Amino acid sequence: MQSVAGTKSAVAPAMAARPLAARPKAVAAQAAIARPSFAKRVAQRGLKASRVESQRVVVVRAADDKVVVIGLAADSGCGKSTFMRRVTGIFGGEPKPPAGGNPDSNTLISDMTTVICLDDYHSLDRNGRKEKAVTALAPEAQHFDLMYEQVKALKEGKAVQKPIYNHVTGLLDPPEEIKAPKILIIEGLHPFYDDRVNDLVDFRIYLDISDEIKFAWKIQRDMAERGHSLESIKASIEARKPDFDAYIDPQKKKADMIIQVLPTQLVPDEKEGKILRVRLIMKDGKKLFDPVYLFDQGSTVSWIPCGRKLTCSFPGIKMFYGPDTYYGEEVSVLEMDGQFDKLEELIYMESHLSNTSAKFYGEITQQMLKNASFPGSNNGTGLFQTIVGLKVREVYERITEKEVVPV
């Protein structure tokens, strides 16, 4: 079966839904010429027409079969797990590892989504990396051929036997069966590194955490929760840095949306990562989603929402929105510096945002309140992760032409 869902020429739903009579005459004429063979193909394969394009008909798989692939790239310890909980929560169901499987599985399955961790495609286990003196970020420590074959197979609706990298033992465990979900999320270090894998991804997200903040979060987790020493955390960050710069960071250029987390500008020399300046960088002109805007699309807006309608203690909140360029591409940027005092008052800010992909007034605030215990819920990380989660839903709906009922 053919699929155009992974290409940039993916069908615009508005066009697909447009009746022939409403289309320009020349296009309708081409459609008439193309119709017999097309109808034959539809009958033979159970396909449906989606677009008539200059003398040829592009056919997509029946909407029921489509697997939408979402990629999330970030370094370790940058909040991927938290982000995934926010995204999958939008689709409902509790994400769980495959039932009855390996207790150290990295996979999370819920009603509509399956999240696979690309660490499972490490070709070298912990000992192998030590022997070859390479980090887990190096391309030679990944099995990109298998990653490509399996993501492709899942996208085609087939089940795969995916390896498991066991983070407890540092070994590669026997594989687990993964069935094709509606939404496949591939998260990890290299979702966009290999062009073949990258081309299979419908929507690309990159979490860009600045060194200072990454360090603060790592200390918080690895010292407090995993008993590592400050020195060992510093050494591990330093050891990974050259490969991070060479292989992981450049992937952000390919992302559709980037969540950039920086130290605040509201408090001079705040380095503990308690108050954050978070930027949502959204590529313009994409067919599968619309960038969010504040007040007026395309304008440059600075806004301090604190006052009678939004309670702010020191240092307050500063919002920014405007057009920009990112590695030579046009983007829209939405920025939030500071943090909320009362999460329920977020509704005030939400009411000034447009193109959020929320299905009802207050959906963002509702999601944020539901996940209030997650890290980052009082700042731009939680807010923008929630918005990106709604964009994942929008992308899914545009590709499949199916509506997701909000949970």
Ligand SMILES: Nc1ncnc2c1ncn2[C@@H]1O[C@H](COP(=O)(O)OP(=O)(O)OP(=O)(O)O)[C@@H](O)[C@H]1O
């Ligand atoms: N938005 C946030 N604000 C504050 N702290 C955060 C935020 N997101 C994550 N953290 C902290 O950073 C640490 C790492 O987060 P998390 O485990 O979600 O990252 P990860 O990318 O999934 O890591 P890994 O790939 O190593 O498993 C956690 O201790 C978490 O509390």
Ligand SMILES: O=C(CO)[C@H](O)[C@H](O)COP(=O)(O)O
């Ligand atoms: O970058 C990582 C995860 O994203 C890990 O460092 C990598 O997967 C190796 O894991 P471990 O340190 O458990 O052997």
